[in-house]
Amino acid sequence: MTRRVAIAVVVVLAMAGLTTNSLSAGAATPLKYVALGDSYTSAPNVGSLAAGAPIECLQSSGNYPHLVAAGLGASLTDVSCAAATVQNMATSQYLDQGPQFNALSSSTQVVTLGIGGNDNNTFIGAIIGCFATDVLDVFNIGTPCKDTFGSTFANNINADGANIAAALQGIHARSPQAKVFVVGYPDILPQSGNCFFTIPVTTGDVAYLNTMEKSLNAMLKTQAQANGATFVDTFTASIGHDACKSASVRWVEPVISGATGIFLHPNAAGERADAVAVRAALTTAGIS
Numbered sequence: 001m002t003r004r005v006a007i008a009v010v011v012v013l014a015m016a017g018l019t020t021n022s023l024s025a026g027a028a029t030p031l032k033y034v035a036l037g038d039s040y041t042s043a044p045n046v047g048s049l050a051a052g053a054p055i056e057c058l059q060s061s062g063n064y065p066h067l068v069a070a071g072l073g074a075s076l077t078d079v080s081c082a083a084a085t086v087q088n089m090a091t092s093q094y095l096d097q098g099p100q101f102n103a104l105s106s107s108t109q110v111v112t113l114g115i116g117g118n119d120n121n122t123f124i125g126a127i128i129g130c131f132a133t134d135v136l137d138v139f140n141i142g143t144p145c146k147d148t149f150g151s152t153f154a155n156n157i158n159a160d161g162a163n164i165a166a167a168l169q170g171i172h173a174r175s176p177q178a179k180v181f182v183v184g185y186p187d188i189l190p191q192s193g194n195c196f197f198t199i200p201v202t203t204g205d206v207a208y209l210n211t212m213e214k215s216l217n218a219m220l221k222t223q224a225q226a227n228g229a230t231f232v233d234t235f236t237a238s239i240g241h242d243a244c245k246s247a248s249v250r251w252v253e254p255v256i257s258g259a260t261g262i263f264l265h266p267n268a269a270g271e272r273a274d275a276v277a278v279r280a281a282l283t284t285a286g287i288s
Contacts, residue, residue: 033112034112034175035078035079035111036079037080038081038083039058039118042057043266044058044265056096057093059082068112072282086115086119089101110179112181112182122157122212126153126209129145131201133205141202143204145202145208146204168228172228179282179285180228181282182229183277184235186238187252189213191210191242198255199254217233230285241269250270
């Protein structure tokens with residue numbers, strides 16, 4: 001082997017070593033994951049309070065973003081906050097909780113967004129409204145809530161579509177390289193029947209509220225698909241694990257509960273199920 005050839009071989013081997021080292025270093029860099037959302041993401045009372053999160057956000061260390069990040073070995077920035085609306089993506093919710101979009105950057109690689117239930121007071125309006133109209137209807141007659149509110153909640157959901165679209169566009173503008181996932185809401189109430197003394201709503205109004213939630217998830221899916229995001233369906237897998245089921249089966253807590261989570265929100269099992277759904281969506285998108 002001539003001296004010139006020997007030098008060339010050394011250079012090639014050195015370059016190969018540099019390339020291998022570079023790839024190894026790149027592979028060791030944690031995935032940058034930002035979680036945005038409301039209480040169905042922050043998961044009040046599911047584990048201890050998350051370190052660094054504002055107390056009023058009731059963000060738990062056992063919520064699905066923390067579980068997903070742990071499984072991926074990702075670097076998580078979770079700014080989800082109880083009672084957040086889509087407007088709080090771009091505006092402060094509390095004095096110590098800036099706009100959730102502040103967590104985004106050009107280096108963000110994955111974003112999950114779980115929002116919409118609080119917009120236009122949809123969830124709280126339906127809960128308070130239906131409890132008020134149905135609480136004395138112990139004989140399970142008719143649809144008092146539906147008769148009172150009609151298409152109000154559906155109209156509010158439809159009106160919110162443009163706001164969800166704007167939020168998704170805002171994410172892309174701030175984190176153009178990120179893959180974005182819109183996480184839907186799980187099944188809260190049974191698909192048939194009711195459990196009046198646990199959740200004081202008639203069978204007819206349970207169906208009414210189910211239709212409302214399905215409409216919300218459908219709107220979120222439509223906006224995700226129209227704005228470069230992936231919709232994560234948490235509803236289908238949660239059917240049969242609603243708040244009317246026994247403590248060992250349910251993924252959502254009833255009005256009176258001593259388990260993890262708060263009423264009509266996912267418990268620890270529900271957050272684990274949401275994490276499974278999100279991980280599956282990430283894997284399909286090539287993130288594992």
